[in-house]
Amino acid sequence: MKVTALAGGIGGARFLRGVKAALPEADVTVIGNTGDDIILHRLNISPDLDTVMYTLGGGISAERGWGREDETFTVAAELKEYGVGPDWFGLGDRDLATHLVRTQMLEAGYALSAVTAALCHRWQPGVRLIPMSDDRVETHVVIDDGQGRRAIHFQEWWLRLRAEVPAEAIVSVGAADAKPAPGVLDAIAEADVLLLPPSNPVVSIGSILSVPGIREAVGATAAPVVGVSPIIGGSAVRGMADACLRAIGVETSAEAVGRHYGSREGAHGAEGQGLLDGWLVDTADAGVTVPGVRVVARPLLMTDLDATVAIVRAALELAGV
Amino acid sequence: MKVTALAGGIGGARFLRGVKAALPEADVTVIGNTGDDIILHRLNISPDLDTVMYTLGGGISAERGWGREDETFTVAAELKEYGVGPDWFGLGDRDLATHLVRTQMLEAGYALSAVTAALCHRWQPGVRLIPMSDDRVETHVVIDDGQGRRAIHFQEWWLRLRAEVPAEAIVSVGAADAKPAPGVLDAIAEADVLLLPPSNPVVSIGSILSVPGIREAVGATAAPVVGVSPIIGGSAVRGMADACLRAIGVETSAEAVGRHYGSREGAHGAEGQGLLDGWLVDTADAGVTVPGVRVVARPLLMTDLDATVAIVRAALELAGV
Numbered sequence: 001m002k003v004t005a006l007a008g009g010i011g012g013a014r015f016l017r018g019v020k021a022a023l024p025e026a027d028v029t030v031i032g033n034t035g036d037d038i039i040l041h042r043l044n045i046s047p048d049l050d051t052v053m054y055t056l057g058g059g060i061s062a063e064r065g066w067g068r069e070d071e072t073f074t075v076a077a078e079l080k081e082y083g084v085g086p087d088w089f090g091l092g093d094r095d096l097a098t099h100l101v102r103t104q105m106l107e108a109g110y111a112l113s114a115v116t117a118a119l120c121h122r123w124q125p126g127v128r129l130i131p132m133s134d135d136r137v138e139t140h141v142v143i144d145d146g147q148g149r150r151a152i153h154f155q156e157w158w159l160r161l162r163a164e165v166p167a168e169a170i171v172s173v174g175a176a177d178a179k180p181a182p183g184v185l186d187a188i189a190e191a192d193v194l195l196l197p198p199s200n201p202v203v204s205i206g207s208i209l210s211v212p213g214i215r216e217a218v219g220a221t222a223a224p225v226v227g228v229s230p231i232i233g234g235s236a237v238r239g240m241a242d243a244c245l246r247a248i249g250v251e252t253s254a255e256a257v258g259r260h261y262g263s264r265e266g267a268h269g270a271e272g273q274g275l276l277d278g279w280l281v282d283t284a285d286a287g288v289t290v291p292g293v294r295v296v297a298r299p300l301l302m303t304d305l306d307a308t309v310a311i312v313r314a315a316l317e318l319a320g321v
Numbered sequence: 322m323k324v325t326a327l328a329g330g331i332g333g334a335r336f337l338r339g340v341k342a343a344l345p346e347a348d349v350t351v352i353g354n355t356g357d358d359i360i361l362h363r364l365n366i367s368p369d370l371d372t373v374m375y376t377l378g379g380g381i382s383a384e385r386g387w388g389r390e391d392e393t394f395t396v397a398a399e400l401k402e403y404g405v406g407p408d409w410f411g412l413g414d415r416d417l418a419t420h421l422v423r424t425q426m427l428e429a430g431y432a433l434s435a436v437t438a439a440l441c442h443r444w445q446p447g448v449r450l451i452p453m454s455d456d457r458v459e460t461h462v463v464i465d466d467g468q469g470r471r472a473i474h475f476q477e478w479w480l481r482l483r484a485e486v487p488a489e490a491i492v493s494v495g496a497a498d499a500k501p502a503p504g505v506l507d508a509i510a511e512a513d514v515l516l517l518p519p520s521n522p523v524v525s526i527g528s529i530l531s532v533p534g535i536r537e538a539v540g541a542t543a544a545p546v547v548g549v550s551p552i553i554g555g556s557a558v559r560g561m562a563d564a565c566l567r568a569i570g571v572e573t574s575a576e577a578v579g580r581h582y583g584s585r586e587g588a589h590g591a592e593g594q595g596l597l598d599g600w601l602v603d604t605a606d607a608g609v610t611v612p613g614v615r616v617v618a619r620p621l622l623m624t625d626l627d628a629t630v631a632i633v634r635a636a637l638e639l640a641g642v
Contacts, residue, residue: 097399
């Protein structure tokens with residue numbers, strides 16, 4: 001079976017661990033978000049791709065959910081001694097080697113998709129991990145914190161400001177001119193099932209869909225498309241998705257996110273082509289309705305691998321595969 | 322008193338520690354060798370500048386003599402896991418932060434001399450450290466190891482091959498078009514005494530002198546010029562200077578190096594303008610003569626700070642300052 005998933009960081013990566021466990025024989029392709037990518041200290045950092053790669057490759061920090069296990073932060077501490085910022089990004093030493101390799105390969109002219117494949121050669125994540133685009137796309141956030149209205153990088157808003165300053169808008173810079181990376185559209189078109197894990201609907205899934213052609217491919221695929229709600233009982237399971245949803249005028253609820261994604265047939269999503277055939281919500285959200293979408297309620301807390309496998313199975317069942 | 326010194330790495334840095342202790346009130350300018358500089362993993366690395374900066378700033382590894390105290394090598398180990406080489410360069414985590422800052426500043430358009438001053442703002446080495454040039458100069462070594470005659474970077478010859486493959490030639494690539502960094506010629510012209518520490522005569526002192534204008538400035542300064550022999554009793558005190566001397570056809574002896582440097586007056590050095598008024602050799606080399614140069618023999622092993630201070634005092638005495 002060919003499974004394709006769009007994925008952000010921690011939530012997506014954990015869900016994918018469940019996909020691998022539920023379907024050990026499946027051919028899984030992950031289209032990773034690169035809107036979080038940032039260049040710091042002249043290092044090309046792709047946090048979401050790395051979170052998926054490390055999580056599925058056995059290198060993730062179990063405690064933090066991002067970055068490497070047994071991580072140290074010597075280089076970051078030294079940079080701080082030099083007074084060289086920013087200091088709000090968690091730049092681990094082990095992680096830094098990944099960024100050095102990526103940066104060198106990009107500088108040498110390799111596309112991000114080729115670089116990602118090279119990094120995965122070490123990590124063997126057991127899935128094919130493709131960035132949404134080889135073109136640079138950066139999520140910026142428009143804020144007004146009293147020092148004037150301006151756009152800052154998503155990472156600065158998320159990490160330094162902890163999303164506490166309201167986002168007036170969230171913009172996918174570069175997306176309009178970006179092309180899907182090689183293999184992205186085929187992986188969507190040729191999938192037996194397409195999954196939207198419980199990733200951030202705005203800055204993860206939304207970022208991927210901002211690349212022209214991807215949303216249309218999701219609409220056109222013969223595969224059933226099932227999403228898993230990242231919102232349980234009116235709040236985000238992890239992260240600060242509510243601050244992102246507020247920026248795009250969507251309520252923090254499983255129903256509102258389902259309607260925002262919209263139905264692939266008949267009714268459309270807020271941004272044009274709708275995405276969903278099925279929408280898996282938590283039992284706390286039983287009774288939610290999304291026009292044109294089959295909604296099923298199951299426990300959605302990914303407390304451990306078994307729970308995650310059960311969620312994946314429910315999604316596959318909802319997809320009818 | 323204004324003291325100016327040309328310096329390579331470990332030997333030069335230790336000698337300079339003696340200069341600071343012997344002359345705590347002096348205004349010391351160090352013209353640092355950058356011929357050892359190398360770009361690895363897209364990091365601009367200046368080993369000799371860093372060795373001087375760390376040694377005088379209290380950050381050097383006492384055990385190794387290069388790199389940082391309490392160093393770890395996490396990033397290097399990870400790069401090796403990725404199969405990304407080379408692995409023969411000692412790239413420490415603490416040290417790497419210095420390279421990151423330098424690389425970012427160079428990329429931003431700052432000259433290496435400005436970058437060095439910025440790094441020294443943290444380390445406060447107590448001397449003014451100026452690179453020999455803001456232009457890129459790299460020492461390359463012509464070898465023939467059976468895989469064909471070719472030029473490799475000095476660091477590869479020194480660290481990977483441990484200078485065991487004979488150097489057919491040692492070339493200062495880029496030197497012909499390089500200009501002395503701002504302050505270099507003035508520091509030589511305005512010095513009360515100019516010292517040549519016991520650094521490698523070929524790839525440290527020789528590299529500095531390969532920048533057009535520096536050798537001439539040494540010849541023209543009103544200051545006395547005194548060199549300290551890095552060769553004691555026919556062998557290099559540290560490092561593999563003999564392999565470098567062999568490449569330029571100079572015997573590994575205090576006398577041969579003194580004659581290679583040559584007298585500032587009358588007799589000239591092997592490469593044109595001679596350099597020395599005085600030549601300090603070890604007591605093991607008493608009796609050495611260099612035409613036109615006053616030669617004095619004193620114990621030259623820098624076994625500890627006191628011994629080093631005594632060497633510096635002997636050099637100053639020989640200079641008559």
